[in-house]
Amino acid sequence: MKPPEHKISLAEWIRLAQLRLHHAEVESPRESALLLAEHALALTRSRILADPGHPLSSHDLAILEELLERRLRHEPVAYILGRKGFRDHIFTVSSKVLIPRPETEELIDLISSYQLGPKSILDAGTGTGCLAICLSGMFPAAQVCGCDFSSEALQCARNNDPDRRVHWVESDWLACFRPSVFDLIVSNPPYLTRQEILQTDPQVRNYEPVLALDGGADGCEAFRRLIPQASKALAPGGILFLEGSPTVALSVLKLLSDWDFHSIEMHRDLSGKERFFTGRK
Known part of the structure; x- marks a missing residue:
């Protein structure tokens, strides 16, 4: 019988992503990881913090890893997300x-x-x-x-x-x-x-x-x-x-x-x- 597949939790992914970003000398590693998770999973910050054991599917992980690889190359979070907050507005941004x-x-x-x-x-x-x-x-x-x-x-x-x-x-x-x-x-x-x-x-x-x-x-x-x-x-x-x-x-x-x-x-x-x-x- 095939052993059950271990599913990583959201909190564990954030911890590991933070470590990788820190080692790559990326600015604000924890905040970057949290923002990527919010964007990829369409979750609010409060939901992420309230449910750290939230299991990640293989589809979730694929999306998260794709975004994380971009951030590991020092691409700005705003360009990855396509938006940036400014005062009480959210503005669309691009690399232009x-x-x-x-x-x-x-x-x-x-x-x-x-x-x-x-x-x-x-x-x-x-x-x-x-x-x-x-x-x-x-x-x-x-x-x-x-x-x-x-x-x-x-x-x-x-x-x-x-x-x-x-x-x-x-x-x-x-x-x-x-x-x-x-x-x-x-x-x-x-x-x-x-x-x-x-x-x-x-x-x-x-x-x-x-x-x-x-x-x-x-x-x-x-x-x-x-x-x-x-x-x-x-x-x-x-x-x-x-x-x-x-x-x-x-x-x-x-x-x-x-x-x-x-x-x-x-x-x-x-x-x-x-x-x-x-x-x-």
Whole structure:
């Protein structure tokens, strides 16, 4: 008689997956294993934790192992799952767009703190559309536009906007917009130096689109194009919000001054790093 087949439990698979991910030096091994299990088995986190003995079928294991192999190669969890949470939204993501970051959520909080009432808003280099879509909820009376030079990124943004609250435009930064048309412009442009890209985690440098990361030799190539164009596209009294890094901070502040912005400010993120830059026209 053939001995009964031993079925591995979900808790055991998570433990073993965590060990393999740890040995492969993958970021957040336990959280990665839990997210893969939630996705593969369509279970909530509370269900997984409440039923650790949940038996896995051979079909379950095949799906889990396929996802785990991708994560062991340092592919970002967001790309494996095809989605990423950002504030109170779940955004579709693909390898054609930068994965939304927690720091960019802080940019939304910064904009909110200014107590503005813009009638027209532009998110330049929109990617997933996360900033534009969140701002359309924050300012429901405003006309919100998101632009990107990548048609694939714009398709991702459109997929994230089923209610069509945002007008999506294919444009090389602000090249296609008329002067003095926006009250608020926001952008999270590429700002890593090429040396910094080489030092990022493998899940960033090997998977995320380099054009969304690469700010050139000094990290400022995008700012040198974006800030002059924003200076022209902002209406009098309009305000520009930018995300950057400590590496580019001084150069961005100088560019804002050179292009006649006033009330220029630098804002630190929650970790104390120079992260956000604002200026008014």
